[in-house]
Amino acid sequence: MKKEIRYWLMKSEPTTYSIDHLKKEKKTSWEGVRNYQARNFMQEMRTSDLVLFYHSNTTEPGVMGIGKICKEAYPDHTQWDKKSDYYDPKATKENPRWFMPDVCFVKKFSTPVTLTTLKSSPFFKDMLVTQRGSRLSVQPVSKKHFDKIVSLGDR
């Protein structure tokens, strides 16, 4: 069976969870996503897929480094936790609504690839993240965009 690596972009607010947190922990469960489109993308993710780790809602939003999917989507336990911000009263154990993969650390860029950089080049103009009003926190990325961003960030 053919197995092709796919590429993704995942947003996180650095005050909540930054690339440095991931670097230190090596691995994290991507809990808290409460958007169906983002959830569906996470369910498509396969082990070894690569992820652009993006900082949102910060002074310089942009891609900070690379992660890798190290466990495929499974139910997000915070949906059942009444004390959690991510609690969803409509989710049941029999019928979980929300799923998350585990993401492992690969590398932190020496040079972050900022949203400004991405927006300034026509090469990236059809990326979802550069489109105005794109709030989607988990997005597919093409190989050409992934490779280019890595070449800009990792040097």
Add this chain to the structure above:
DNA sequence: GCCAACGTTGGC
């Protein structure tokens, strides 16, 4: 802190 863009909710 503002606000545009977008997703979700709920009344009808």
Add this chain to the structure above:
DNA sequence: GCCAACGTTGGC
């Protein structure tokens, strides 16, 4: 099933 009201995201 429509759509107005509301809540959230996230750049600036």
